[in-house]
Amino acid sequence: MALSTLQGALELGLIYAILAFGVYISFRILDIPDLSVDGTFITGCGTAAIFTLNGHPILGIFAAAFAGALAGALTGFLQTKCKIQPILSGILVMSGLYSINYKIMGNTPNISLFDKETIFTRFTALSDSKLMNLFLCILIVAVTAILLYAFLKTQLGMCLRATGDNEAMVRASSVNSDRMKLLGLSLANGLVALSGGILAQYQSFADVNDGIGKLVIGLASIIVGEAFFGRKTLLRSFSAVISGAIAYRFLLTFALQLGVNATDQRLLSALLVTLAISFPVLKKEIMKRRGRKC
Amino acid sequence: MLKITDLHVTFHKGTIHERVALNNVSYEVQADDFITILGTNGAGKSTLLNCIAGNIEPDKGKIELDGMDITWMKEYKRAKMIGRLFQDPLKGTAPNMTILENLGLAYSRGKRSTLSRAIKKSDIPYFKEQLAKLNLGLENRMDAKVGLLSGGQRQALTLMMATLVTPKLLLLDEHTAALDPKTADTIMNVTDAIVKENHIPTIMITHNMKQALTYGNKLLVMNEGRIVKELTGVEKQQTTVDQLLKMYDLAA
Numbered sequence: 001m002a003l004s005t006l007q008g009a010l011e012l013g014l015i016y017a018i019l020a021f022g023v024y025i026s027f028r029i030l031d032i033p034d035l036s037v038d039g040t041f042i043t044g045c046g047t048a049a050i051f052t053l054n055g056h057p058i059l060g061i062f063a064a065a066f067a068g069a070l071a072g073a074l075t076g077f078l079q080t081k082c083k084i085q086p087i088l089s090g091i092l093v094m095s096g097l098y099s100i101n102y103k104i105m106g107n108t109p110n111i112s113l114f115d116k117e118t119i120f121t122r123f124t125a126l127s128d129s130k131l132m133n134l135f136l137c138i139l140i141v142a143v144t145a146i147l148l149y150a151f152l153k154t155q156l157g158m159c160l161r162a163t164g165d166n167e168a169m170v171r172a173s174s175v176n177s178d179r180m181k182l183l184g185l186s187l188a189n190g191l192v193a194l195s196g197g198i199l200a201q202y203q204s205f206a207d208v209n210d211g212i213g214k215l216v217i218g219l220a221s222i223i224v225g226e227a228f229f230g231r232k233t234l235l236r237s238f239s240a241v242i243s244g245a246i247a248y249r250f251l252l253t254f255a256l257q258l259g260v261n262a263t264d265q266r267l268l269s270a271l272l273v274t275l276a277i278s279f280p281v282l283k284k285e286i287m288k289r290r291g292r293k294c
Numbered sequence: 295m296l297k298i299t300d301l302h303v304t305f306h307k308g309t310i311h312e313r314v315a316l317n318n319v320s321y322e323v324q325a326d327d328f329i330t331i332l333g334t335n336g337a338g339k340s341t342l343l344n345c346i347a348g349n350i351e352p353d354k355g356k357i358e359l360d361g362m363d364i365t366w367m368k369e370y371k372r373a374k375m376i377g378r379l380f381q382d383p384l385k386g387t388a389p390n391m392t393i394l395e396n397l398g399l400a401y402s403r404g405k406r407s408t409l410s411r412a413i414k415k416s417d418i419p420y421f422k423e424q425l426a427k428l429n430l431g432l433e434n435r436m437d438a439k440v441g442l443l444s445g446g447q448r449q450a451l452t453l454m455m456a457t458l459v460t461p462k463l464l465l466l467d468e469h470t471a472a473l474d475p476k477t478a479d480t481i482m483n484v485t486d487a488i489v490k491e492n493h494i495p496t497i498m499i500t501h502n503m504k505q506a507l508t509y510g511n512k513l514l515v516m517n518e519g520r521i522v523k524e525l526t527g528v529e530k531q532q533t534t535v536d537q538l539l540k541m542y543d544l545a546a
Binding site: 151153154155156157158159161162165166168169170171172173174175176177 | 368369370371373374377378385386387388389390391395396398399400402403404407408409410411412455456
């Protein structure tokens with residue numbers, strides 16, 4: 001495998017690590033199956049693309065995160081105030097976002113940012129090194145991870161974690177658990193959209209149909225990473241999210257190199273997540289049967 | 295202290311299953327009261343506590359705490375003033391968080407959640423000192439996840455958390471019923487000690503008649519949504535379990 005391919009996989013892995021952080025917040029911390037991710041990722045892509053097209057790549061990144069957070073807040077609102085089941089809330093928002101994303105992108109299904117100035121072209125202009133793209137990805141992930149870690153260690157962050165753990169107890173501690181869910185889902189989808197925005201600028205391209213399967217990518221990353229680091233402490237979970245996103249991207253790159261069709265990627269991801277989640281059950285069943293034979 | 299006026303609750307109103315859970319209950323809890331409540335299943339004990347805590351909204355009536363009308367106040371808002379324990383020891387603590395984090399959360403009760411540090415180092419000695427009172431050695435396991443503790447330990451911790459910031463009122467809903475007799479005794483003794491030390495007005499539901507007679511200064515018997523008997527002082531001390539059993543069927 002060419003070194004540039006590996007570097008590309010590493011860069012993509014880091015960009016998707018931010019998506020994985022978002023999914024980690026909804027699925028692991030809040031324990032809410034939030035399906036709006038497939039929509040908000042593209043909201044981020046589209047928002048960042050439009051800003052970039054108009055010459056504001058850096059502002060575009062922040063706008064992407066903000067737009068995602070807004071969509072996440074809507075999911076939270078549907079869940080807590082309208083009492084719609086979490087899964088359905090996510091599906092409704094994801095589905096509705098498709099039309100909104102189309103509008104954000106100026107009623108076109110895709111935007112090319114070829115020859116436009118992006119955060120990546122600006123950063124690479126600073127030096128001749130070929131590693132500049134990678135450095136920028138590392139920088140973004142490091143800043144995001146540190147800020148997020150610090151936030152989860154604050155009082156507010158602790159309330160957020162407790163909400164996913166025991167909601168009744170959080171209310172008994174005089175914390176408005178609905179507000180915590182709203183905050184958590186905003187944060188989660190803000191991160192997802194941030195990841196989308198960075199990706200759009202990285203590949204100089206945004207496609208309104210590209211969202212399907214992003215949630216599975218996030219989940220797969222978390223599961224792969226947790227196989228190595230577990231989730232005993234917050235630090236371990238964070239290591240798992242980042243390393244998992246990178247490892248998963250390498251896995252995909254490797255599969256593509258072996259001649260697996262690019263359109264089969266999503267099937268592979270789905271299979272991987274299915275296997276990983278059902279593995280403990282399968283293992284237990286096999287052990288039980290073996291035990292009976294002896 | 296706590297004043298309940300004409301509290302009325304109907305379940306499944308307007309259906310064939312309509313049932314009056316609380317029938318115009320009025321009662322006043324005094325500042326130094328430790329009240330135990332007995333009654334058959336469905337007598338309205340838990341409904342009364344749920345109304346006070348804010349899980350259930352009454353059809354009509356009024357609940358005042360320290361002169362403030364809390365009848366329609368949101369549950370999480372009254373939680374600033376009211377501590378509560380349930381029968382299920384798993385209900386009061388967050389299993390995937392450490393003992394220290396659980397205590398930190400309980401200690402911030404009534405304050406706004408901010409972006410300041412979740413656990414202040416200066417609070418840790420106070421937490422340890424409080425935990426030591428439970429005599430379970432939890433003060434040496436502050437970084438253990440709460441899910442690793444036994445039911446009794448978790449209930450003891452919940453009790454500590456509910457009273458870490460002294461509440462204006464403590465509600466105990468059969469909080470020892472799921473524990474083995476020995477642990478139940480320990481928890482009950484600790485409860486009594488904490489309540490006495492901090493002068494917390496307390497209402498305790500129980501099915502254990504001995505417990506109801508031993509602890510507290512007043513005993514209420516509920517039946518069919520009403521308070522049918524109130525025992526205080528000497529009368530309560532001289533009542534036997536057999537006599538108590540007969541009161542269960544008293545009509546309102």
